[in-house]
Amino acid sequence: MRRADSLDSHDRYGRDVLAGGGQKRPAPQMVPATGDVVAEDPLSGFCGAVVVCTATAVTLEDRFGARRNFPLTPGAFVVDGRPTTLVRPTQPQAAPRRSASGSTRVAGLRARTARAARIWVEGIHDAALVERVWGHDLRVEGVVVQPLDGLDNLPSAVAEFRPGPGRRVGVLADHLVPGSKETRIAQSVASPHVLVTGHPYIDIWQAVRPAAVGIAAWPEVPRGTDWKTGVCAALGVPDVATMWGRVNGAVASFRDLDTPLITAVESLIDFVTAE
Numbered sequence: 691m692r693r694a695d696s697l698d699s700h701d702r703y704g705r706d707v708l709a710g711g712g713q714k715r716p717a718p719q720m721v722p723a724t725g726d727v728v729a730e731d732p733l734s735g736f737c738g739a740v741v742v743c744t745a746t747a748v749t750l751e752d753r754f755g756a757r758r759n760f761p762l763t764p765g766a767f768v769v770d771g772r773p774t775t776l777v778r779p780t781q782p783q784a785a786p787r788r789s790a791s792g793s794t795r796v797a798g799l800r801a802r803t804a805r806a807a808r809i810w811v812e813g814i815h816d817a818a819l820v821e822r823v824w825g826h827d828l829r830v831e832g833v834v835v836q837p838l839d840g841l842d843n844l845p846s847a848v849a850e851f852r853p854g855p856g857r858r859v860g861v862l863a864d865h866l867v868p869g870s871k872e873t874r875i876a877q878s879v880a881s882p883h884v885l886v887t888g889h890p891y892i893d894i895w896q897a898v899r900p901a902a903v904g905i906a907a908w909p910e911v912p913r914g915t916d917w918k919t920g921v922c923a924a925l926g927v928p929d930v931a932t933m934w935g936r937v938n939g940a941v942a943s944f945r946d947l948d949t950p951l952i953t954a955v956e957s958l959i960d961f962v963t964a965e
Contacts, residue, residue: 718765718773722780723748729767729776731760743778790823790943791956805832807858807962810847813837815934816862816894822941824955831963841875844886853883860958863888885961889950892917895937897951902940 721727723743729750730737736758738750743762751757760766767774809828811817817837821828828835838847841863853859861879863872866888876886891897892911895918900907911920918930927933944952 716773718775719769720777721769721774722778723762723776724779727769727776729769729774731758731766732768733766734758740776743776745778748776790825791827792944805834805962806856807833807860808851809833809835809860809862809958809962810838810844811835811862812841812864812894813839815938816864818938819894819898819941819947820862820955822938823944823947824959827959831959833959833962841872844875845879848879848881848884853881855883857883858962858964859884860962861886861888862954862958864894865892866890885958887954887957889948889954891948891950894951895921895934897948898937898941899946899948902942902946903937904940 721729723729723740725740727740728737729740729748731750736750736752738752738756738758740748741751741757742749745762747759747761749757749759762776762778764775765773767776769776809820811820814837817835820835838844838861841861844861848859851857851859861876861884863876863886865872866876866886867873867890872888879886889897896908905925909921909924911917911924918933922928922930922933925933927936940946
């Protein structure tokens with residue numbers, strides 16, 4: 691008896707399928723390109739979830755966060771093992787299942803009453819980026835984020851707040867590296883009810899991946915020059931406000947941030963919400 695796979699192979703190339711008795715390749719299924727669809731491009735082997743779909747192209751994101759664009763060619767994809775034509779959804783897409791931080795989105799969220807605990811950050815740019823990525827999580831937990839207007843104000847702010855059981859403070863600090871001024875300030879307020887953690891970058895802008903901002907790398911700024919001013923000068927941007935709009939607009943989710951910042955913020959949320 692001949693093996694079925696040998697028979698199929700022989701039939702595929704040696705028989706006229708229009709003559710009857712042969713198996714025709716199934717027509718591609720039509721699938722709306724919504725956020726819960728995982729598709730593969732068989733030519734490149736790239737497989738990922740749909741993140742954006744326009745009238746002519748679709749963007750897929752793989753499990754490592756890499757994204758690639760593909761034209762909406764009929765039958766060009768594979769979904770659930772079947773040849774597939776992805777089509778632009780005709781109905782508004784449902785709200786995403788994941789928040790910008792990657793956590794499970796709570797449908798119909800009503801913000802929890804604010805806890806006594808707080809997360810403090812150095813400035814308004816820090817607060818805006820934390821809110822942009824972790825805002826959903828913070829509302830679920832009832833955590834308020836407040837800018838300190840500089841880490842130099844931390845000791846007096848801690849003294850005024852009087853942390854204790856149920857009144858924890860988490861602090862996100864820039865340039866938290868051994869021997870830095872920021873590290874010395876953090877050590878001065880050490881307490882079981884205060885956690886100071888952060889990232890090694892001079893400014894939180896540096897924690898945004900350069901590719902997201904559309905640059906090859908963050909510029910080297912000479913010592914003694916205000917870092918943000920130096921970045922603008924190196925990139926040919928007219929002022930800090932313009933560059934901040936570019937940085938802030940580049941962040942859509944945690945994937946646009948470097949790991950040290952992600953780890954620091956999530957540690958702070960865990961700390962201030964612990965019972």
